[in-house]
Amino acid sequence: MKLAYRCPSCKATNYYTPVIATRGDLHMKIGDSFNANCTSCNSIEKVHINKITAVQDKRLIVIGAIIGLASAIILWSIFGAIGTVAVGIPILFMSVESSATNTFNKYMIRRR
Incomplete structure (x- = not known):
């Protein structure tokens, strides 16, 4: 399982490196949002944790x-x-692999 998100600026797919099994654990580790550094356009944008999806x-x-x-x-x-x-x-x-990705993608964090 890999964790992917899209850059808000250029819409390129990037990968979040520390792979964590559930979105709840990821939320406890990094909080509601994180600063994403795009590999394509080199911009730093704030991305909400719900924008991260698991891919096989x-x-x-x-x-x-x-x-x-x-x-x-x-x-x-x-x-x-x-x-x-x-x-x-x-x-x-x-x-x-399918079970792990489905488990991660089902759970969403409530936005404030």
């Missing part, structure tokens, strides 16, 4: 696919057809 990290899904494929090949050679169960590993990675 495709690298983790690719890693899960590689692990699933490698373990399926190894288990296929040892156990036969039962080794195809290892193909479910990428599906497990995708479901965990």
